[in-house]
Amino acid sequence: MVLLVASCRKAPQVIPEQVETIFSPDPSSAIKGMYLLNEGNMNMNKASLDFVDFRTGVYKRNIYNEANPSVTKGLGDVGNDIGIYGSKMYVVVNISNKVEVLDVKTAKKLAQIDITNCRYVTFHKNKAYVSAYLGKVGDPKAPNGIVAEIDTVSLQIERKVTVGRQPEEMAIVGEKLYIANSGGYSPPDYERTVSVIDLASFTELKRIDVAINLDRLKADKYGDIYVTSRGDYYTIPSKLFVIDTQTDAIKKTFDIAASNLWIDDDTAYIYSTEWSYPQQKNTISYTMLNVKDETVLSSRFITDGTDKKIVVPYGISVNPISKDVFVTDAGNYVASGTLYCFDKNGRMKWQVQAGDIPAHMAFVY
């Protein structure tokens, strides 16, 4: 009987983290490290958090559960964004309808803010702003999304503003919040606007007509907004637009199928993934822009041929001090992905197995 009990099912246990050293320590690194949020596939409840310690060269995989063993079913389903503000880290978990607020040092949970179908997070003056697909749940006449304003001290939602349908990424310039509306739930009736929110009154000032199905949105330091359009996946191609926030008008259009971008200093790092039917595979390209004068650079951020190994680039970030570029590979999405680190000359420094669909990164200073 003892044999049977012992051999059948193991006692349930907290999912352990895995630790490995992946590069030589650099105790002088100005930036302590970087958190990587793995999305995990829908319904798999496998959103997970990894940490790269730049000073020790240690990679910690799947740290959330050991840090927070008492959270039922862990981080949750589809981690969609991560942001750090002060001593707190905000993890937006889409299907789990929650924003987890964690301590940056320990990854221990401080609070949970429930927001249905939440997507992205950004920060400004002690407030966190979270976009969400639905304002009102269960109302067939309420297709519009919202932005929720959260006080970073009380961790309570203070205000909400209705924006376009299925809003995605946000950026704040001055006292205005810009948010990309996608309308992805109602093809072909996509949204084609960026909503502009006045932060003081927390009302929508206007909508800037850009293109259908907007997605990523980033600000540079020159008062411009870079916003991507996903197109309709058929005849209307994906593009990248630049909006001047002084005039709130489109300033420039790049015919680049930008899936995602990261702006660091004067440079935008972009990758794009497009499905090609004739070739039966994704065509992937990597581009760099100069955001000061909005020109395409001839340089590449992967120069050593590693790009051929990357199946589906799914996340990008740039170390603002060392200019190392981090690119994640989601692979076939149903197995673990990979995190790559390239030096400023585009040569791979290291790679490591991450969680499922590694996607979103945040630096710890």
Added chain:
Amino acid sequence: MKLTVRHAFATRYGCIKGFLWLVSFGITTACCCLQVSAQSPVRKKDTTQTDSTRITHLNQVDIRAAKTDLPNTSPTPVQILKGEQLQRLNSFSVADALRFFTGVQLKDYGGVGGLKTVNVRSLGANHVAVFYDGIQLGNAQNGQVDLGRFSLDNIEEIDLYNGQRSEIFQSAKSFSAASTIYLQSAKPKFEPGEHTHIRLNYKTGSMGLVNPSMLWQQKLSDKINSTVSAEYIQSNGRYKFRYTNGVYDTTAVRNNGDIEAYRIEAGLRGSTVDSAAWSVKGYSYISNRGLPGAIVANKFNYSQRQWDRDQFIQANYESNTRSRYSFKAIAKYSDNYERYLDPEFVTTTGFLDNRFYQHEFYTSIANRYRISPVWDVALSADFQLNNLDANLYRFPYPTRYTELVSFASRLKLGRLNLQASLLGTFVNDKVKEYTGAGRKTAYTPTVTAGWQVSNNGDLMLRAFYKNIFRLPTFNDLYYTLIGNTQLRPEYAKQYDVGFTYNHQFRKHVLQSLSVQADVYYNQVNDKIVAIPGLNLFRWVMYNVGDVHIKGGELNVQSGWNVADEVVVTAGLNYTYQQAFYKDGGITYRYNIPYVPMHSGSFTLGADYRRFQFNYSYIYTGLRYNELSDDTNHGYNTVAPWYTHDLSVGYFTKIYRHKTRFGIEVNNLLNQDREIISNFPMPRRFYRFKISYNI
């Protein structure tokens, strides 16, 4: 657009030790697999009441002989559950009964209304064809039949063939799948002087189950009889489930798992003066159900709903099979409607509300000619038309024309039985809008051999090779944003060798013994999977890599005459499987998800006077829920599960009519388990049955 893709894989070790131990020591010790109980600070208590109890029915039972039914003449592996044996199992639907077959992995999302499909020998659910009274149940949209919709109430026999049914005189469709399941509805058998059989059943039990059903068989003339079968199923789908990691310990109640369904079937069967047989049948199934979703952190409740209406009418004619030349003709028309409503997905026109309409027309003619007493040839030709309408954006409205031609031959040379068949498939997809998949042609062979080793026919050695493919489904090809019209068919090659041993012992306690064992190797090429393109909103179906599967199966059935009036039957199934992915990328040799290395079942039945006792144990070993290797196995493990089920039946006569009472206890030890990750299965639950025969 939400689309989840899951894959499979295998296990390096399991807790098979426990299983074997159990088997070798019998059931006296069977109840010892204790659940792990973990105390925890965090405890979310639910408010729902526990399972209530009621009654369910079993079929009439007269057979008291300790016999096993495994046939030993089929050169392809076959497993059969029928009549009494089928009714004894703690099973509600066909899907539940299939758990007792080797090589079968049931995908069960839980509850009465949850989707239940089977995957045979790890080839994937799309490689399994299901036939109802000889004619395939199709679903051109997703290629899968929800076996949870077929209650056992009206089913007399379930056969599972690996490869194909070892018969050459059959429709070309019967040659067209890697594995085939045949469901046979109850056929009337009247004793002299009998004209009417009426059986009334009522089942009730946990999860608010209410299930009255009726079977009425009427002899209309010497040559014609009629059958009407009707059933109503209602369940609130509420059951407790529990998740724990040793620190948190959360118990909650499954929501949105309710179902209400009606089934009615009516048929006529007859024979002609020249001994030809014919039948006509109409079928209608209407259901309204909630779709319980994945239990993920902070989201336990769902509101999606689905409505279905499946209807068909089919007819069958078979000439006298004793003639030198005989033929069979089949025709079927079916009509399926499905509506999917998602209140969590608000579009400009309200909630997401998809409607799918499928129509199918099918006809087949099969001919057999007996060249000599030992040599038969058969030629079959089938035609099928499928179309799908949907209120989807950019939907192409496809119609598929399928022609199948099979040529088969059987040679019986003494104790050697050789069969070979060649199937030609000619498919043409046409679309109203956009691009269709066009024409495809394929020729696929099967060879089977059986050799009776001894003169008494007890031992037979078998082998088969089959090459077959599954076509991309309408969803694979045309579903908006996901479909890819350039998909190639997914081929599956099967190699199998095995033996069947069957013996009846006279004047022994052990009265009958049958053993069937097989080893096999399968290879799937051009596996069709979904991968995301631009982002998670934009998945694309495409052909990727190969899957290699090796496995072994053992099936033992025995009958014992233990003492006067005590008849015992015992059965043991064991399946060993390993499946690997080969795509040339980093996932090379990753395990295919949801393939346990070890799985099996043990069943024990005993009859004593008017009582019948049944015990069954089902074991599924460690699996992984994703493609994975050693590094991430820890994150992808799905715990083994094993359930102990018990039932007791009592037979009596009420007003001189046969009456049967039954009580079932399922998952006796209250094990928390998942078959599919994040879709918890019920804890202990009960069914009560009563059956009254007029």
